[in-house]
Structure formats: C-alpha cells, structure tokens
Amino acid sequence: MSLSAYIYIRADTLFVRLTGELDHHTSKSLRDRLNSLMMEYDIKNLVFNLKNLTFMDSSGIGVILGRYHYVKQNNGTLIVCEINSQIEKIIQLSGLYKILVITKDEDQAINYLGVA
Amino acid sequence: MFKRNYAEVVFDALSQNEAFARMVVSGFVMPLDPTIDELNELKTIVSEAVTNSIIHGYENKKGKVKMVMEYENEWITLTIIDYGKGIEDVNKARELFYTSKPEEERSGMGLTIMEIFSDEFYISSKIGEGTIVKVKKKLTCSCENDV
Numbered sequence: 001m002s003l004s005a006y007i008y009i010r011a012d013t014l015f016v017r018l019t020g021e022l023d024h025h026t027s028k029s030l031r032d033r034l035n036s037l038m039m040e041y042d043i044k045n046l047v048f049n050l051k052n053l054t055f056m057d058s059s060g061i062g063v064i065l066g067r068y069h070y071v072k073q074n075n076g077t078l079i080v081c082e083i084n085s086q087i088e089k090i091i092q093l094s095g096l097y098k099i100l101v102i103t104k105d106e107d108q109a110i111n112y113l114g115v116a
Numbered sequence: 117m118f119k120r121n122y123a124e125v126v127f128d129a130l131s132q133n134e135a136f137a138r139m140v141v142s143g144f145v146m147p148l149d150p151t152i153d154e155l156n157e158l159k160t161i162v163s164e165a166v167t168n169s170i171i172h173g174y175e176n177k178k179g180k181v182k183m184v185m186e187y188e189n190e191w192i193t194l195t196i197i198d199y200g201k202g203i204e205d206v207n208k209a210r211e212l213f214y215t216s217k218p219e220e221e222r223s224g225m226g227l228t229i230m231e232i233f234s235d236e237f238y239i240s241s242k243i244g245e246g247t248i249v250k251v252k253k254k255l256t257c258s259c260e261n262d263v
Contacts, residue, residue, distance in 0.1 A: 002135070021135060021138075023131075023134050023135065023163050023167065024131050024134055024163075024167040024170070024171065025131035025132050025134050025135065028131070031221070055138070055156070055159060055160075055163075057160050057163040057164055057167070057226075057229070058164060058167075058222075058223045058224075058225040058226045058229055059163075059167060059222075059223075061223040061225060062220075062221040062222055062223040063221065065221070065223060066221040085152075086152070086156055089153070089156075089157075090160065090229065093225070093228075093229060093232060094223065094225060
C-alpha cells in the first residue's frame with residue numbers, strides 16, 4: 001500500500017485528501033508536490049483530510065509540521081480534519097492537537113477559513 | 117497452548133522497504149490475533165526503527181537492515197539491527213523532539229514513539245558498527261481460545 005493524494009484548490013486554500021500510508025518513503029514526493037503547488041499558486045491555507053489514511057508514523061508528523069511552519073510564516077492556517085482511529089494516537093502523542101486547528105470534516109474547515 | 121515462533125528477514129536499507137517491514141511484522145503476529153491498535157503500534161515501531169536505520173544509520177547510502185521477530189505466548193520481541201555509523205550519544209537521541217537532522221523535517225519523535233508503543237525498549241549502538249533496537253510488547257490476546 002502506498003500513498004495517493006487528491007489535491008484541489010479553492011481560493012487561496014489547498015485541500016489535500018490522503019489515501020494510504022504516510023511514512024518516510026511516501027512523504028518525500030508528497031512534500032515536494034505540496035511545496036511546488038504552494039509556491040506556484042500562492043497558497044495561504046492548507047487543509048489535510050486524513051479520512052482514508054490508514055497509517056502514519058513520525059515522518060508524517062514531520063511533513064505536517066513542516067507545512068505548518070510554512071503556512072504560519074504567511075499568516076495562514078493549517079487545518080487537519082477527519083482524523084481516524086488508526087492515526088489518532090500518533091497525532092495525540094506528537095502534540096499536533098495543541099498547535100493545529102482540527103475540524104471534523106472539510107465543510108467545517110471551509111467554514112473556519114471562510115473560503116466560500 | 118504454548119505458542120512460540122521465530123522469523124528473521126534481511127533487506128536493503130531502502131525507503132520502500134519500510135512498508136515491506138510493516139507488512140512482514142503484521143503477517144508474523146497474525147496468529148496471535150492482535151487488536152487493531154496493537155497491530156498499528158507494532159507497525160509503527162517497525163516503521164520508526166527501519167526509517168532510523170536508513171536515514172541515520174546509513175545516511176541513505178547502501179546497507180542492510182535485519183529484523184528479527186519472536187513471540188512466546190502473548191509476548192512479542194522485535195529486534196531491528198543495522199550495521200551503519202551508529203549513534204554518538206544514545207541518551208541525547210532518546211530525548212523527545214531531538215533530531216540530528218532538523219533540515220530534513222524530522223520530528224525527533226521516533227525513539228519516543230517506539231518507547232511509548234512498547235512494554236520494554238532497549239537501544240544499543242556502537243560508532244562505526246551499527247545500532248540495535250529491541251522492543252518487547254505484550255498482547256492482550258486470548259491465545260488459549262485459539263485452535
């Protein structure tokens with residue numbers, strides 16, 4: 001099982017729906033793809049939808065934290081939504097709950113950001 | 117019924133083998149009927165250890181990783197061995213959020229996660245010889261009900 005990402009842009013927000021496993025191996029190409037899209041389209045906010053992510057380790061935490069620092073520099077917001085039971089524990093351990101905005105789903109994220 | 121099993125696998129220190137190692141450990145412990153959480157924790161432990169060997173042990177150069185898997189009843193022992201450069205200061209490496217490679221967006225949580233997800237955690241390392249990570253984890257399985 002590898003990783004696939006369905007990505008779309010709405011206003012200045014990049015939405016990333018992840019399916020599969022986010023580890024050191026799969027994080028490399030995801031990071032490159034996100035970085036180039038964010039530069040190219042002048043992205044301010046980022047929303048990760050983790051509904052179909054079946055595995056994540058500390059490399060995945062590193063990717064999210066890395067994007068968080070980037071977004072924060074541009075006064076943007078990083079939102080993580082649809083956290084499932086398989087990855088909940090690692091997100092809890094990493095302290096991401098304390099620094100990120102967590103929403104139930106993408107609709108809630110859209111409401112939070114006001115990107116209608 | 118007393119259950120005991122042993123397996124070992126040696127593979128190249130390539131990042132695509134992180135998923136392979138997770139699948140191997142999943143398959144190995146399947147007869148013990150672990151819970152989804154337990155399986156997830158075992159996979160995470162293996163993933164962190166193998167990733168460390170690749171990134172830190174071999175610094176993305178050629179090398180081999182050996183994974184030894186054992187169980188005795190509900191106790192699982194996993195040993196992940198590399199023959200890479202070794203860790204200079206193991207205590208420092210065990211500190212939460214410490215990473216020797218901040219430029220690579222490492223979260224510095226690998227060893228801490230392994231420790232939390234296991235019941236016993238050992239790491240020993242020798243400069244120029246490699247690193248051995250050993251974890252023990254007790255499953256809450258109902259082994260005696262199995263055929």
